[in-house]
Amino acid sequence: MKKLLIITVLISLSGMILTSCGNSGKNTAMKSPEQNESKSEENEGKENEGNESLVKQGTDVKAKTTENMLAAFKGETTASAKYAAYSKKAEQEGYHQIALLFKAASTSENIHANNHKAVLQESGTVLPTIKPEFTIKSTKENLEDAIKGETYEVTTMYPDFITTANTANNQMALISLNYAYKTEKKHKVMYTTALIALNNKTDKNLPSVFYICSTCGNTYETTAPARCGISMTSSDKFLKLTSV
Numbered sequence: 001m002k003k004l005l006i007i008t009v010l011i012s013l014s015g016m017i018l019t020s021c022g023n024s025g026k027n028t029a030m031k032s033p034e035q036n037e038s039k040s041e042e043n044e045g046k047e048n049e050g051n052e053s054l055v056k057q058g059t060d061v062k063a064k065t066t067e068n069m070l071a072a073f074k075g076e077t078t079a080s081a082k083y084a085a086y087s088k089k090a091e092q093e094g095y096h097q098i099a100l101l102f103k104a105a106s107t108s109e110n111i112h113a114n115n116h117k118a119v120l121q122e123s124g125t126v127l128p129t130i131k132p133e134f135t136i137k138s139t140k141e142n143l144e145d146a147i148k149g150e151t152y153e154v155t156t157m158y159p160d161f162i163t164t165a166n167t168a169n170n171q172m173a174l175i176s177l178n179y180a181y182k183t184e185k186k187h188k189v190m191y192t193t194a195l196i197a198l199n200n201k202t203d204k205n206l207p208s209v210f211y212i213c214s215t216c217g218n219t220y221e222t223t224a225p226a227r228c229g230i231s232m233t234s235s236d237k238f239l240k241l242t243s244v
């Protein structure tokens, strides 16, 4: 009798446990293998879309950086030729110090053009033939034109190009663009000072010695530090300019 009672209790208990397990299955978010597979495919699809978008974005900024480097290469090549012509014009008009400034800037822009060219070559870009187009006017007008050009480069062009190269994570482009950007800021100040001096007829007091860093084109008037303030290049690599 005692044995029968124990067996009955055990059967009842096992029934309760089984019922409880069944209920718990119904109430959870567990899915069939088919459902899980479908959800996984859905997530994978979204991930692929995201990856494709990132890849497209990456390709876009990469292509845009190449386009920008080509524009910068063309701009610096043209600026170098233009300033060389402006230098000759200034010398003809008797503005020797301004002629020196134009020659120093021309030398600097040529360094920028070569740096940009190296970046393009590194990425396997075919370089176009640049035919510089510009008009030579009076030295006063040439200075105004130079200020306009440098202003565009330091307020719009280089900041935009640097932002895109940064997004593309193109380190070489960033170095080359920053060298030019930082130098053009100085050129803008030098040209503005020269124009004021020309207007005030004090141009003979302008600097008559220039140093140009052969790495980054950084331009110094009268004296130069032991190392370039932009590229840290040693001053023994600077180009010294005392005549046009």
Ligand SMILES: [Fe+2]
Pocket: 105, 109, 150, 183, 184, 187, 188
């Ligand atoms: Fe410049």
Ligand SMILES: [Fe+2]
Pocket: 213, 214, 215, 216, 217, 218, 228, 229, 230, 231, 232, 233
């Ligand atoms: Fe430098």
